[in-house]
Amino acid sequence: MPRIRTSYLVASSLAFFLLVFLVIPVGKVIYVAFQDSSTGALTLINFVDFFKTSLFRESFINSLYVAGMSVLFASIIAMPLAYFTTRFNFGGSIIIQTLGIVPLIMPPFVGAVAMQLLFGSNGSVNLLLDKWFGLNIPFMEGLNGVILVESIHYFPFILINLSAALNNIDRSMEEAAQNLGSTGMRLFRRIVLPLAMPGYLAGASLVFLKAFDDLGTPLLLNVNNMLATQAYLRISSIGISDPMGYVISVILVIFSLFSLWVSMLASRGKDYSGGGKGSSGLLKRDMRGWEKAGAYCLIIFLLVLVLSPHISLLLLSFGTIWSYSVLPDAFTTAHYVEVFSTTREYITNTLLYAGIAASFDVAIGVAISYVVLRTGVIGRRWLDYVATGALAVPGVVLGIGYLRTFNDFNVPFIGKPLASWWVIIVIALTIRRLPYALRACTAALHQVSITLEEAAENLGAGKTATVRKIIVPLMAGGIVAGFVTSFATATVELSATLMLVTAESDAPLAYGIYVFMQSAAGRGPGAALGLIAVVVVALGSYLAHHFIERNKRLQVNSTGQ
């Protein structure tokens, strides 16, 4: 049976790729963490050392604190917004939807430095507060800065999940409670809140994960006593044999796995959406005059807050000197000219790396989803699990794993270790963004009815012809969406890249932003690079959305549902 042999061949090549570039490096990191650095024996001594060192204890607590507080503040921002859109007939819903997307198109580290100029102790806001009220609020002092930046950027995860959960609650759930005599806050507490809880938890655990893992933001804000930064600093300053970096990596992976597990448990196990026939969403009512005024005030305040990283980045990129003043002294395009004339390779490298990585991602995504959904290969689900598991591997950890695993592997003809060849950056990006592409491809393939394939086979098309002529064209929308999502997010990936860049000529845009932002003089060009990245990501996100929507319409037409 040649067909079976082909599917096993494809499945085993996929397994090999995942094994070499995901399982082994991560396994290596975990193994080294449990290994005595001098004797090589298995031990827990490294973990004991970790918790004995006050700096690491502090970093551990700081990371937990930052992640927890980010969840808290993100919830404070997201909850009223979700409530307004789902409970009222509210004209501002479009603003809220925009609010839910805009922060996601810029990773937090890009705007971090610019935020300091706006909210720092000598930033615009504090200068004004001082002038008007004699106040100085430490928005950006130490951990506060990380919390502010993370919660502003990641609250959409809660907003999107919570709104979806609220919208999925069947209206009859609420009506049945009213019919039995319940109303107001009691009804909210006893029925609505528990039903929306899974959605909230799914979002909150993602915020926790993102804030806990983030390397770029604390690095740029010069907050070094956190776990991800410590891992990076240990490896980059002491070297890849220092066990502490590995111990931290294991802790990061454990917490990532834990929050992903919570998120999956929350969103999978409890699908509370109604049985179809009832109308979904809560009972909506019109807002009274003062309610509307209050809601708009709050939304506009949040809009300004959420846009502040973008605004400050824009000001910084066009400003000449911006220091101890509310606004930059004057405006110029010099930074953009500088970026395009001297450091064009950052941009070209990024387009190249992200382009290759995203292409690989969709190719692998199509292959895995096909093997999982359409063949009988034994153990095929594991391809899906392992590839999706990449979500739980923080960039720092993957970077450390590659350094450790591939440092001794010399690439034939190139004459240098794989770990310092630019291709390794592309592979890291591929692995890191594979879950996004895989999810898009799986969703697309799910929508292609198996009868469409059977019809093709019935009319004489072989497996290959069916895949080429029927499946891939029908999946096209999903594939493009997966490509664009992977591409856009790979453009601004920093944490793994930071570990793997060995020569500045090989470095991508995110790395360039990081390097520029290190010095006061480089902030202008850094901001310019950041803005370019934002434009690329925004464009990508828009295209992804466009293709997903178009694909939905196509599917609806072709299946007549």
Place this chain on the structure above:
Amino acid sequence: MSLAIKVKPVRLKIEDVHISFGKTKVLQGIDLDIEPGEFFAFLGPSGSGKSTLLRAIAGFGPEPQGRILIDGIDILSLPPWKRDVGMVFQNYALWPHLTVQKNVAFGLEERSVPKKESKDRVLEALDMVGLTHLAGRHPSQLSGGQQQRVALARTIVIRPRLLLLDEPLSNLDANLRVQMRTDILKLQRKLGLTTIFVTHDQEEANTISDRMAVLDKGIIQQIGSPMELYDNPANPFVAHFLGTTNMIEGEVITKENKPVLRAGQDVELPLHMKVTGSRGAIVFRPQSVKVNPEEQDSASMCIRGTVKSREFLGATVRYGVQIGDVTVLADEAHQRGKRIYDELEQVRLVIPQKQIIFIPEA
């Protein structure tokens, strides 16, 4: 105090109720008087407004104009949670995060019923629907029929003044539906609750209700007991909606001082009943039509036609017989060895006069 102890059943009056969704009028001029303890059905096709009317009684949907009175007191100003009318939702609306026991106890908790009493009443309600053994389960672990019973228990446990059932059987499979409707009727008789049942299925309404209102396009077409409506439909819609029917429309003319219905070119049928208006229709059921009977009394209508179609339905054979421009359906009870008529065969149809009713054109 037990659930089964009959509280005094209430009378529900609906007076000139109008309901609109925005500019669309969904219900117009609804007048109803439902007797205490009556099992009443709202029957109609989808979009007829039957569910909207039921929901309005519970206090959901757009605010109605008119009056809805329980024992003479208008309840329209009350919010849903103060009305004490128990409703069973079409999709059951069981809360997935609460166990069966907690779902049923919900309404009692809202009424601050003491713990001990609440527990007893929940058990009693679950016992009535035969589900005491599933009290600890979550709704997702129950079958459709079991969910339906929990929804019923959750509603009756609060001893509502009225019981409203919104297409409660539509999500069940055929066998279960028959079983459930018997159970619901038994429960209703036991509790003596004034009950309203919404359905689009005439068989369901026929078997379960004391009286029913047939709705179409937001207007009550006719009110009465199932048999009254079947035998004496007030208009073509009711005639067609309640079972298969033959309807021959035409012009009423007078021939030899007697009224005759002229339907098309060659068909003229003498009318033996009181006739008003210049146009109208005669209506009779297929089972009232005899094909080539051996004897016929003088008070029967006799028509000749050609067999156009034949369907074997098991208990009956249904012939479609062409008479001029119209096709008349005739159901013959089937027995082994009975003479079967083939297509294009000429037959004589005989309909006893008292099985024919005349509906003047509105």
